[in-house]
Amino acid sequence: MNPFQKSLMRLFAAPRINMLEDYEKVRRLQRGLAAPRSLAKFRALDVTSFPADGKPPVPLRVFTPREQRRDDVLVFFHGGGWVTGDIESYTPACQTMADLTGAVVVSVDYRLAPEHPFPAGLEDCYRIARLFLEDPGAVGIDDPARVVLVGDSAGGNLAAAVSLLLRESSRPIPQRQIMLYPVTHFDHDPATSPFESVRRHGEDYRLTNTEIQDYFELYVPDPEHRRHRMVAPLMAEDLRSQPRTLIITAELDLLVDEGEAYGRALADAGNDVRIERIEGALHGFITLPRFARPLRTAYGIIDEFLDGEQGALAGGAA
Known part of the structure; x- marks a missing residue:
């Protein structure tokens, strides 16, 4: 990008807020921004999972595409640093996902930190994944192979962690997973991070180093626990037997290097992986207008991936 383009993109940088103190304000702002776009008549149905093992039920919102072109069911874990985002603020993005993929999308309203720190949100996502994979008939699915885990940012992190947890628990795993600019590592301090993108993009654009470190403080208060493989999947020692994976990163995102590193680690463990980088894209682009x-x-x-087409491991700018 030339200097003018970079300057223009910085106009869309996240405001410098104190997420540790202002996360509730951010939640309200996100819902408010989504509300005008939610006035359209979305084809959505709200349902609630049954409580299990003493855990509370998990709200779900099911989106039907205008034209259903495939039988896949995309189980979606939203982003927001495990602290913000919900099925309300992600309603426009999920309806867009349903319409552009031609598939049913199920948005999971998992519990958020700091009210519910790790592993609460992961537990909710794990329970819903098990429901769809182990008892698909109960949710109207005739074949669990149709289930695809999808997540953006922190939701991509949760998708990765759920797949790891399913395998480690000897549970059925999904055949496919899609991660959009996922969080896969615990260190986003420019002085110590192993990833150059943290230093290159951590102050200028949509997501900042300070913001993501605040998210980690709220989600996993104990710094030592942030190295856990269910918090930082890139730290997992065994990545074998994972779903066929698509990882899409954003060129101007501080997470671009760690997302692609996770894809390479999955491939090194013998998994089928496609990595793609979107040129000129900022973190969070899945919530943009269609x-x-x-x-x-x-x-x-994503369409190519769902249709079964393979791509280069290293990814290449799109």
């Missing part, structure tokens, strides 16, 4: 170029490019790649 005419936005990064979003349209990403959904073209």
Whole structure:
């Protein structure tokens, strides 16, 4: 990008807020921004999972595409640093996902930190994944192979952790998973991070070093626990037997290097992986209006992946 383009993109950088103190304000702002777009008549149904093992039920919102082109069911874990985001603020993005993929999307309203720190949100996502994979008939699915785990940012982290936890628990795992600019590592301090993108993009654009470190403080208060493989999947020593995976990263995102590193680690463990990087894209582009170029490019790649087409391991800019 030339200097003018970079300056223009910085206009869309996240405001410098104190997430440790202002997360509730951010939640309200996100819902408010989504509300005008939610006035459209979305084809959505709210349902609630049954409580299990003493855990509370998990709200779900099911989105039906205008034209259903495939039988896949995309079980979606939203982003927001495990602290913000919910099925309300992600309703426009999920309806777009349903329409552009032609598949049913199930948005999971997992519990958020700091009210419910790790592993509460992961437990909710794990329970819902098990429901869809182990008892698909109960949710109207005739074949668990149709279930695809999808997540963006912290939701991508949760998708990775759920797949690892399913395998470690000897449970059925999904055949496919899609991670959009996922969090896979615990260190986002420019002085110590092993990833150059943390230093290159951590102050200028949509997500900042300070913001993501605040998220980690709220989600996993004990710094030592942030190295756990269910918090930082890139720290897992055994990544074998994972689903066929698509990882899509954003060029101007501080998470771009760690997301692609996780894809390479999965491939090194013998998994089928496709990695794609969207040029000029910022973190969070999946929530953009559906005419936005990064979003349209990403959904073209997602369509190919869902259709079974393979891609280069190293990814390449799209």
